[in-house]
Amino acid sequence: MGALAKGLKPGLYAITDARLTPDDRLVSCVEAALRGGAVLVQYRDKSASARERLRQATELQAVCRNAGVPLIINDDPELARRVGAAGAHLGQRDGSLAEARRLLGEDAILGATCHARLDLAHQAVAQGADYLAFGRFHRSATKPEAPAAPRSVLTHARHLGRPVTAIGGITLANARPLIEAGADLLAVVGGLFGGTPEQIEATARAFQQLFTEHHPSCLSQSTGAQP
Ligand SMILES: Cc1ncc(COP(=O)(O)OP(=O)(O)O)c(N)n1
Ligand SMILES: Cc1nc(C(=O)O)sc1CCOP(=O)(O)O
Ligand SMILES: [Mg+2]
Numbered sequence: 001m002g003a004l005a006k007g008l009k010p011g012l013y014a015i016t017d018a019r020l021t022p023d024d025r026l027v028s029c030v031e032a033a034l035r036g037g038a039v040l041v042q043y044r045d046k047s048a049s050a051r052e053r054l055r056q057a058t059e060l061q062a063v064c065r066n067a068g069v070p071l072i073i074n075d076d077p078e079l080a081r082r083v084g085a086a087g088a089h090l091g092q093r094d095g096s097l098a099e100a101r102r103l104l105g106e107d108a109i110l111g112a113t114c115h116a117r118l119d120l121a122h123q124a125v126a127q128g129a130d131y132l133a134f135g136r137f138h139r140s141a142t143k144p145e146a147p148a149a150p151r152s153v154l155t156h157a158r159h160l161g162r163p164v165t166a167i168g169g170i171t172l173a174n175a176r177p178l179i180e181a182g183a184d185l186l187a188v189v190g191g192l193f194g195g196t197p198e199q200i201e202a203t204a205r206a207f208q209q210l211f212t213e214h215h216p217s218c219l220s221q222s223t224g225a226q227p
Contacts, residue, residue, distance in 0.1 A: 014040070
């Protein structure tokens, strides 16, 4: 499998977190994930002020642009517009995908949370989502209240013709069956951003290696890995 629509590539989707990637290490942690080959980054912060969020998102946009990797802003299409990010991720209570599309334009990447529900995925596609996120697949310290999802939803969702993202409690130890079930992207917070920048880089590289093993032709350009 090669590149997906809108320049998306199969691989690790690194999601920031106010606890694990606090302000003083946000940029170094994301840079480490990018060095390890993360193919997509999401800025997700539920606690910072609007002013802090603008500054942090601006910094991450510069880092991601340098790396040639799209930055997605969680919950907030207006912030995505202000910092020139590639797109936004919206959950079921985060407002309309159609309005986000109007605000950000046709080229923007819009992601939608679908939990374990294919009906929500169908709706999201009809409303213009570019990728579909399902989860949670394992216990998540980041979002323990997220409803559980079976791996089979990843396989079924492939028929919808949008990149399929898995999220929730994903680690190197449990990632492979999710890729085998059909995940194009693995969205990870705790299973990536727990350690030092060196550890984050190594973990990101190991996630990417799982994709390379599953799709031997698809990642050599993005990671620099030899086939
Ligand atoms: C890639 C990805 N998938 C799912 C989510 C969760 O979105 P949402 O349900 O809106 O919950 P919050 O992240 O806003 O707490 C996500 N952010 N990213
Ligand atoms: C933000 C989020 N959304 C989820 C969902 O199921 O929709 S699970 C989740 C948390 C992901 O963090 P971690 O990798 O640490 O479990
Ligand atoms: Mg949300």
